[in-house]
Amino acid sequence: MSSTSFMAELNDQQHQAATTTAQNCLVLAGAGCGKTKTIVARAAYLISQGIPANQIQILTFTRRAASEIVTRVEQYLGTSAQGLRASTFHTFCMYLLRRNRQAFGLENFSIIDRDDQIMIFRLLRGKDNILPKAAELCDIYSFARNTQCKLSVAIEKVLPEAMEFKSEIAEVMKTYEQRKQERSFLDYDDILSIVAVNLQSSPTLVHWVSQFCRVFLVDEMQDTNPLQWALLSPFIGKSQLFCVGDDAQSIYGFRGADFENIHYFKDNVSNAVIYTLEKNYRSTQGILDLSNWLLDVSPIQYDKHLIAAKSQNSRPHFHIFSNEFEEANWIAQDLIIRKKQNNVHWNDHMVLVRSGYAARHIERALINMSVPYQFIGGTKLLESAHVKDLLSMLRVVSNTQDDIAWMRFLTLWDGIGDVGASKLAVNLIKCQTLEECCNHLEHHGRVPQHVLLILKQMSVLTDTVVACIELAFEALHEQLAAKYQKQDWSRREKDFKLVKQLAQKHAQISEFLEAYVLDPISTSEVEQSADHDIVTLITIHSAKGTERKVCYVPHLTVNQYPHARAQGDFDAVEEERRVLYVALTRAQNELVLTKQDLTTWAMDQIDDQGRPVSSYFFNQVPSHLLDVTIHKRDEFFENKKKPIKKISFGIDLD
């Protein structure tokens, strides 16, 4: 498609935004109103106006959104958009850091992921049980970094009950930062922070960046947190800012995003022009009616009322089962029936879940019934324990100072536990070369000879990543097989093939490691090539920006929407509402909701004083918005095709 015919597809509002002459602007757009399309169109327009594609930087919040945009750009603009960059904030910052390490005061560094962070916190925290768990400390720390707030504020927000240990927590945080400094570790937040801090203090640096980033196109603006804003704000007046967002889809509060941020845009950017996109091209009116209703009953005024451009209509279906097993099986079966009867593609179907945990039930059913699927948002290939074990060898080869990797590697061997490993690691990071490290370990005697030999071999092969992975596998496979024998080793073993496959694209170990800390890739994404016709199982957070003809939203029970953990916290419950809103608005033609509880509605939970502390979003859903089907337990077992009776649901508010 040529870019001119692509521009012709836009409606007036989209066209106006895409061709604006404003230096800075904010596009407020509801779900399905063509946000991504407008961003792509903006890029096309700027290119047609003579701005080189490689001076346009698209920023997104998640990797998935970034790759979605890349696909759309390729689809619509083809080669004319070559050189256009679309990346997450993190990848963008890494790009800057790599291009000019000195400017950011960096020599060597290793990027550590959340697991590594947790490991450090675990070491620092010790075994005494008073302090919050390592993972919780990690969350508090990260929240404080992302919102640029005081520790006490972060504790209050993330884990209020930990307030009494504030001074101890502060001590741990201080040591954590020292430790990172000593080892040249950068955590996720450091990547953004280093860039932001340097940009703010150096106009030269801002100027340098703005030369190849004349335009920033920012997607999902509502999810930007103060740290990310600090990254963008130095460019006000230097580069163009074109930001797109929807406050009703703000679901990253836990990462420090405030859904009202977007409303402050005008205050922060003096000459900003605001555009609004209101027409929804994605869904049927029935789907939008339910979505609109969900926002309407919120105490927060979202002031959103999506209107469908589509004329065809269909009400969402709500299927109720007696247990989650039947719920999951029914979904798998329904997928099969649709595929057979309607001759549709698996591709047109998506199952949206709240968490990786929730996906398991569905996954099992899909596997049992042989429905081909990919799961996006679960445990990532390069985050799985066995792969990290293997990568720990590459890490120490790449950086002998990486004590976290040393510990992971050392604890694999018999006779070395936590304590022994950390003592050894202290000595190992004093060594200058890997050779020295190996000698030290040889002397110690617990790590097998042949493994040390392989380690030495790897050190001369740092620019042959695949060979290193093969060597590492040779060194570890026996030990790993024993370690994971009870946790389906045979399946895990296959993952190493995928790792090798990924490694082929990379020349240097360090580069390979760096790339995959930021993009650990879900296992099924590697296995299944993108054009495969398969069902997508996805977490709602990963699903922003995607759409399918038929969407299933299971687990619509009490304590799931809103989630039990959010109960009693007004902001958290409202964020849950937006999460559900995002899920509902993914569907183009059909929306199928399910839950596993035969009671048609539930009581609001009541506290000691009889005040409601939580509610279930679907408690008062007007009956005309949904078609409800109740599946009795025995029906499923007796005869799957037996007609099911329809009843009305909830209170009719008409």
Add this chain to the structure above:
DNA sequence: TTGCGATCCATTTTT
């Protein structure tokens, strides 16, 4: 100190 077995436990979301 390690490593195993037993018991308990709760189970968001992403870079």
Add this chain to the structure above:
DNA sequence: TGGATCGCAA
């Protein structure tokens, strides 16, 4: 369901 944690023996 499996993951984290605890207690105990070697």
